[in-house]
Amino acid sequence: MQQVNSVKHSDASQVVASIQGLNKSFSNKQALCDVELQIKSNQVLAILGSNGAGKTTLINTLLGRLKIDSGEISIFSSQPGSLAVKQQTGAMLQVASLPETLKIREHIQLFQSYYPNPMDYQKVIAYAGLESLQERFSKKLSGGEKQRLLFALSICGNPKLLFLDEPSVGMDLSARQSLWKAIRDLKNQGTAIVLTTHYLEEADSLADEIVLLKQGAIIQRGTNEQIKACVSSTTIRFTTPSYPIDFNSVAYLISHDVSGKYTAIQTNELNQTLISLLTKYPELEDLSVSRAGLEEAFLELNKDQLAQSKTGKSVINKGEAA
């Protein structure tokens, strides 16, 4: 009966989990540093960061699988890892292989039995796009199919909170599209989703909030647009001409990069740079202008201090300053 209620209210996002001052270190390496997070229903929270930034460690602490050094984690007003939390949580973690001699149908049936109110079998199969593979042994699955099965297992219990650690690894384009559709669907029904990914396109397309982790600390957070706005530069791209270009003479140029066929330059003052560039080199071909995307923002924000001082550019690291 409670559920009917919550479905009605599901437009409003509620805080499902809150993390305060979370610290975790392994032997002598700081893996998570003062992490503050709120996970909300009806939202996809994407955690980005390069390898070793602490994404998986963060998820493991939220699942109660790792002890934390200090800080507080409250999920559904309970301790992470408690039975009450586990029953309302789904987790898709990175798994090299599943027990090979069970069929997809059997794997799902088994996981359904773990939950008091499991999701309907057909619905699980449909969400994960496994209709035609139900009788297949997991040993015969491709990388993408294995990911789909892991996704199916993570939603078996009708989770209110869903962790997806690199969900689309190994998936082809259409499988990825249907995974995204399923994620959006679950989100619209009120599920709080925490997503880690290497595909920035995935974060861009799914996330309501993005958190950027670097060496265990959150260095930036915001909506996709806010993250992109951190990088104010614009990129001008054109076919590398046969003659050399004197980049020093181009006005307001931040950096340039000649890589093979194309040359790209970054600028803060698009109009001024364009005028100066085209005045000098009016014959440039295939000229295009693009605002910084998530990828540029990600790379820029992830650069270390040394690289920043080299390019002479200051990046606003709100998270680090705080």
Place this chain on the structure above:
Amino acid sequence: MNYTSIECASSTSEQFVPMSPAKTLKVYWLETKFEWLKTIRNPAFALPAILFPVIFYLFFGVLMNHGNVQAASYLLSTYGTFGVMGPALFSFGAALAVERGKGWLDIKEASPMPASAQIISRLIVSMIFSLLIIISLGIIGVFFGGVELSVFQGALLSVILVFGGLPFCLLGLALGMMLKAESAPAIVNVIYLPMAFLSGLWIPITMLPNFLQTFANFLPPYHLSQLALKVMQQDVGDSVFTHLLALTLFAVIFFVFALVAHKRKQN
């Protein structure tokens, strides 16, 4: 960021529904059923586990000893012990280490599956395998080896061996928690085979040098085989209590090892 009050979340946790006893039972049933299917569908495990003790017994216990009933009867108990150790060590030890190494146990641990379901299902499957092995050996012994075994003796031997597999399951569990996936099968073999030999499972313990006979007291298969041999009065002569105490002690030690290995993972 704090515009949503945290109180809202408490309404969500009210949806916590305890599992009914029937549903809990179903978890254990399905876990066991699929553990069984998983195992028998893997011929690389299922065949050697049953065939090795059966072929060894047929060869050394029946064909090569030219109608020596005493030897056939002796080796029924010791190959029975050998046969029980296999599934226990491999299903718990090697298979668990592989599943843990591939990250599969992480998924299970993140789910609300009761941790004991995983252990009990493996225990039951390994006991079913043990029973199959004992019955096969018994048939060979009685029909081809001339072993005289009353129904009571047969039943007693089966009970001793099936439940005597428990310490080996716990040894397997400890190994499964500690070993790396790649090296687990090899290491389990390195423990399994020498321990079987040194416990007098292949060659009667009394035929081994004295220092090895003393050393055998520190090996769990020795104590289980002595218990089994008591059924037909072929044991060395120590009391039942001594062997039970030794096996219990080993079981406790292995269980503690498994717990320590599990705790260590969380830090």
